[in-house]
Amino acid sequence: MTLHGYYRSSTSYRVRIALNLKGIAVDQVPVNLLEAEQRSEAYLALNPQGLVPTLMVDEAGQRTALSQSLAIMEYLEERWPTPALLPDDLLARAQVRSMCLLLACEMHPLNNPRVLKFLTGQMGASEEQRLVWYRHWVAEGFLRLEKMLTTSAGRFCFGDTPGMADACLMPQVYNARRFECDLAAYPRILAIEAACHELEAFQAAQPDQQADSPAA
Ligand SMILES: N[C@@H](CCC(=O)N[C@@H](CS)C(=O)NCC(=O)O)C(=O)O
Structure with a gap:
């Protein structure tokens, strides 16, 4: 998987913590928000909102771009349930x-x-x-x-x-x-x-x- 993010973006930071807690290694691609790279044509093709993070996932023979940090964390939780980020109850x-x-x-x-x-x-x-x-x-x-x-x-x-x-x-x-x-x-x-x-x-x-x- 590849995480497109920015070092000081709090939403990218959330996803990095979630990945680390689960012990999942990903490639990281920096998107420089100060240089407005999030609004480049290439990035908008992945994330039409023009926001970081975006997690690129290869699954079922296709490459999918996931946006919104909470949706990404929920995906990680459902895809790799342990160690869990949410309690059982x-x-x-x-x-x-x-x-x-x-x-x-x-x-x-x-x-x-x-x-x-x-x-x-x-x-x-x-x-x-x-x-x-x-x-x-x-x-x-x-x-x-x-x-x-x-x-x-x-x-x-x-x-x-x-x-x-x-x-x-x-x-x-x-x-x-x-x-x-x-x-x-x-x-x-x-x-x-x-x-x-x-x-x-x-x-x-x-x-x-x-x-x-x-x-x-
Ligand atoms: N609700 C979104 C918010 C994403 C967001 O606001 N990202 C900020 C960085 S923390 C961003 O990309 N800002 C760039 C901009 O506003 O142009 C999420 O949780 O992923």
């Missing part, structure tokens, strides 16, 4: 998916670079207003997630096994740190971050570990 699986959706649908899109660019461009927001916006949506999301974690978390978002919710959480924490958000009010999230940092699957997925990172 049906209700528990729904709880983990709720956390994933909070992170991926209520937080990530609001603070996506193209939204921030629109704010400071067409909407005329200042850099300071951009930061207020960014930090507001981090606080709003993390406050709710922190409450959900009171009933679900062990060492990780759900119990003591790392999984799909942790793969969604870690990139959001990474982004929040880049924008110097105050995370002191979220002790459970910080404890989960520390637990994830101990694992090779999460370490190897970090943006600065990727070949297209300037830090590499």
